[in-house]
Amino acid sequence: MEMRNSPPKSPLHAWDDSALVEELCLALRDVGVENRALPDGEEVRAAILRVKEVSAELVKRGLDCSARITRLSRETAWDMVTLLRDCLAFPEAIPYLASTPAPSCGNCGVEIPRRAILALCEGCIRAGLAQLSAGESDSHLDICPICGRHEKGFLVYAHGLEWMNYCRGCLEEASARYAKA
Numbered sequence: 001m002e003m004r005n006s007p008p009k010s011p012l013h014a015w016d017d018s019a020l021v022e023e024l025c026l027a028l029r030d031v032g033v034e035n036r037a038l039p040d041g042e043e044v045r046a047a048i049l050r051v052k053e054v055s056a057e058l059v060k061r062g063l064d065c066s067a068r069i070t071r072l073s074r075e076t077a078w079d080m081v082t083l084l085r086d087c088l089a090f091p092e093a094i095p096y097l098a099s100t101p102a103p104s105c106g107n108c109g110v111e112i113p114r115r116a117i118l119a120l121c122e123g124c125i126r127a128g129l130a131q132l133s134a135g136e137s138d139s140h141l142d143i144c145p146i147c148g149r150h151e152k153g154f155l156v157y158a159h160g161l162e163w164m165n166y167c168r169g170c171l172e173e174a175s176a177r178y179a180k181a
């Protein structure tokens, strides 16, 4: 049995079909297990990217894994068909399970809509952008965990668990997403 934290290093195109399908299932499970960390938890985002990557390879091979995904839904009691669809559409769609409680702002704790792309409410995004425009970033971090840009951003002690350093570009994108609806 393979350890989840030491995935095989070989490139996906070298994997056989059944291993690929199982990898897709494992990545989907990870998205389910880490669902409460949506929308911007690092591990859940990595799992979503893995789903996309493996799925692209399956499509390239013309493999239809819908029967396996249906079985996975039964195994996990989660709607994996919808989860897969939303993972593939990410970040336009965010792959929430129906059973996952509404997400909240990592900074102030208010409930945020499920379409929010960062775990921040509109007010906190605005406050963050204002702080950056005033050149007042007090961040001790200089990389944005969302996009990887090297930049001192808006520092949030997200949900009292980890420091997030949201860059201006990510805040602007999140703000535009709020404005769109």
Ligand SMILES: [Zn+2]
Pocket (backbone or CB within 6 Å): 105, 106, 107, 108, 109, 110, 120, 121, 122, 123, 124, 125
């Ligand atoms: Zn807030």
Ligand SMILES: [Zn+2]
Pocket (backbone or CB within 6 Å): 144, 145, 146, 147, 148, 149, 166, 167, 168, 169, 170, 171
């Ligand atoms: Zn960013």
